[in-house]
Each structure stands twice: as C-alpha cells, then as structure tokens.
Amino acid sequence: MGSKWEDFIDNLRDEAGKLAKDELKDLIKTAKDDSEDFIKEQGQKLEIYLTQLASGQITKNQFEGYVLDIKELTEMKALQMSVAAKASAQRMVNGITDLIIDGLLMLI
Amino acid sequence: MGGKSMRKYLIRDNVPKVILLNHLLLLWFISACAYVGFITYYDPITYKSLTDLKPEVMALYGTFTTDSVDASQIAATRLKLAQIYEYEKGKGEKNRETYEQIKKIQAMFERHVSDRLTTGRWTTTHLNNQKQNIAEAFDIAIKTERLKNKNE
Missing domain, CATH: 1.20.120 (Four Helix Bundle (Hemerythrin (Met), subunit A))
Structure with a gap:
C-alpha cells in the first residue's frame, strides 16, 4: 500500500485515461530524490500539496494555484542559473582583459 | 617559397607569434561579446x-x-x-x-x-x-x- 498521496492519485476516476498516473508518481519521486536542492524541494512540496488535497485541507483550485506557483518558481530558477553562468563568463572576460591583455601582455 | 613551405615556415619558425596573434584575436572577440551580450552589474x-x-x-x-x-x-x-x-x-x-x-x-x-x-x-x-x-x-x-x- 502506498502513501496517502499515491493512493489518492491511484483512486482518481479517470475513465478517459487522461492522467498518466504512474508517470506522475514517478515525477514526484524522482524530483524528491534529485541532487539539486531546488528540485528536491519542489518535489517535496508537490507531495505535501497532494497529501493536503487528499485529506481535504485544501481545495482543487488551491492545489492548481500551487502547481502554477511551482512552475513559475522553476522558471525563475532557470533565469537565475542563466545569470550565474553569464556572471561567471563575464568575470573570465574581465580577468582576461584586465590581467592578461592590459597586464601580462604589456610586459612580454 | 611555395605555399606549403610558407606554412611550414610560419608554423615552425613563428609559432609564438602565430599563437599570440590567434589568442589576441580570440580575446578581442570575447571582449566584443562581453560588451554586447553579458549581463548588468549588481545593483x-x-x-x-x-x-x-x-x-x-x-x-x-x-x-x-x-x-x-x-x-x-x-x-x-x-x-x-x-x-x-x-x-x-x-x-x-x-x-x-x-x-x-x-x-x-x-x-x-x-x-x-x-x-x-x-x-x-x-x-x-x-x-x-x-x-x-x-x-x-x-x-x-x-x-x-x-x-x-x-x-x-
């Protein structure tokens, strides 16, 4: 027998077969085990939200809002990673310019 | 001096200058990219x-x-x-x-x-x-x- 949130997903009526239940459960479990702290945290939050939904602590609309929040947070995180990479490259270029072009090469 | 010999001359006898020139061109290119494509500074x-x-x-x-x-x-x-x-x-x-x-x-x-x-x-x-x-x-x-x- 799975956890409360897994049972909740399994017991959802899906006559049209729209929900890939196993894939959804795997997504959450994989995220929770991810080495990247941010992804792990979002996976844990999804688990918490599903458990809250299963126990009636939150509504379906509220759950949907949280999922949109997670989507947006993940997109923000991707933007942060872009800045980190660009800042690193910028430091490299500035170092090359200041220390090598304007410094070392002038002495050679 | 033929083309192949010229290349061999440049490569063998002027290796430091050729490498230096290539590096300077690369550095110039990177600097140009820096001016154009990086990010704003901390505000x-x-x-x-x-x-x-x-x-x-x-x-x-x-x-x-x-x-x-x-x-x-x-x-x-x-x-x-x-x-x-x-x-x-x-x-x-x-x-x-x-x-x-x-x-x-x-x-x-x-x-x-x-x-x-x-x-x-x-x-x-x-x-x-x-x-x-x-x-x-x-x-x-x-x-x-x-x-x-x-x-x-």
Missing part, C-alpha cells in the same frame, strides 16, 4: 527594493486570514512591484533575466490576491503555502541579484 537599489518589499508582502498576506481586505495596501504593493519592474526593464536586454523574474513575482502576487478576493479568507494551511511560494520567489530574485558581478 544595490534592486537588492534593497526586493528585500524591503518581501516582508511587506508577507505582512499583507497575513491579513488575508481575516474577513476584511485592505484594498489600499494591495494597491500599494502592486504599485511597488510595477515600479521595480519598470526600473529593471529600463536597464535593457542585458537585464532580461531580472525583469522576467519580477514579472513572474507580479503574476504570482496577482493570482494570490485574486484568490483571496474571490474565495474569501484563507485558512492557515493555505496562507502558509502561499507565503512559502511568494517568499521563495523573492528569494530567488534576491539571490539572482547577488550573483551579479560588482562594477569595480
């Missing part, structure tokens, strides 16, 4: 704006568990977010990541406020979930600004 105004606004939003959300809604406080927060967005957008494409992040904070805030206004006061569980997510959004934007290099 203490951006950092302070975001760190000041985060607790204001937390305090506002705290009032959403009561029956009354302070529309003027919502409007004031909305205005501050809009001002931050315009300030960041004004820095141009090199600041794209930051103004896109602010836009997402705005979208999240609007969704949360709309939820409060349409569905009524929040439960403690819902408040904690909403606060956690908007706080994290601010934290990501604040940390992003701190990642930028200082213009020294």
Whole structure:
C-alpha cells in the first residue's frame, strides 16, 4: 500500500485515461530524490500539496494555484542559473582583459 | 617559397607569434561579446527594493486570514512591484533575466490576491503555502541579484 498521496492519485476516476498516473508518481519521486536542492524541494512540496488535497485541507483550485506557483518558481530558477553562468563568463572576460591583455601582455 | 613551405615556415619558425596573434584575436572577440551580450552589474537599489518589499508582502498576506481586505495596501504593493519592474526593464536586454523574474513575482502576487478576493479568507494551511511560494520567489530574485558581478 502506498502513501496517502499515491493512493489518492491511484483512486482518481479517470475513465478517459487522461492522467498518466504512474508517470506522475514517478515525477514526484524522482524530483524528491534529485541532487539539486531546488528540485528536491519542489518535489517535496508537490507531495505535501497532494497529501493536503487528499485529506481535504485544501481545495482543487488551491492545489492548481500551487502547481502554477511551482512552475513559475522553476522558471525563475532557470533565469537565475542563466545569470550565474553569464556572471561567471563575464568575470573570465574581465580577468582576461584586465590581467592578461592590459597586464601580462604589456610586459612580454 | 611555395605555399606549403610558407606554412611550414610560419608554423615552425613563428609559432609564438602565430599563437599570440590567434589568442589576441580570440580575446578581442570575447571582449566584443562581453560588451554586447553579458549581463548588468549588481545593483544595490534592486537588492534593497526586493528585500524591503518581501516582508511587506508577507505582512499583507497575513491579513488575508481575516474577513476584511485592505484594498489600499494591495494597491500599494502592486504599485511597488510595477515600479521595480519598470526600473529593471529600463536597464535593457542585458537585464532580461531580472525583469522576467519580477514579472513572474507580479503574476504570482496577482493570482494570490485574486484568490483571496474571490474565495474569501484563507485558512492557515493555505496562507502558509502561499507565503512559502511568494517568499521563495523573492528569494530567488534576491539571490539572482547577488550573483551579479560588482562594477569595480
């Protein structure tokens, strides 16, 4: 027998077969085990939200809002990673310019 | 001297000069890219704006568990977010990541406020979930600004 949130997903009526239940459960479990702290945290939050939904602590609309929040947070995180990479490259270029072009090469 | 011999001469006898020239061209190219395509430098105004606004939003959300809604406080927060967005957008494409992040904070805030206004006061569980997510959004934007290099 799975956890409360897994049972909740399994017991959802899906006559049209729209929900890939196993894939959804795997997504959450994989995220929770991810080495990247941010992804792990979002996976844990999804688990918490599903458990809250299963126990009636939150509504379906509220759950949907949280999922949109997670989507947006993940997109923000991707933007942060872009800045980190660009800042690193910028430091490299500035170092090359200041220390090598304007410094070392002038002495050679 | 034929072409092949010329190449051998250049390569064998002038290796340091050829390599130096190639490196200088590469460095010039990288510098040109730096001027055109990198990011803005760290801005203490951006950092302070975001760190000041985060607790204001937390305090506002705290009032959403009561029956009354302070529309003027919502409007004031909305205005501050809009001002931050315009300030960041004004820095141009090199600041794209930051103004896109602010836009997402705005979208999240609007969704949360709309939820409060349409569905009524929040439960403690819902408040904690909403606060956690908007706080994290601010934290990501604040940390992003701190990642930028200082213009020294």
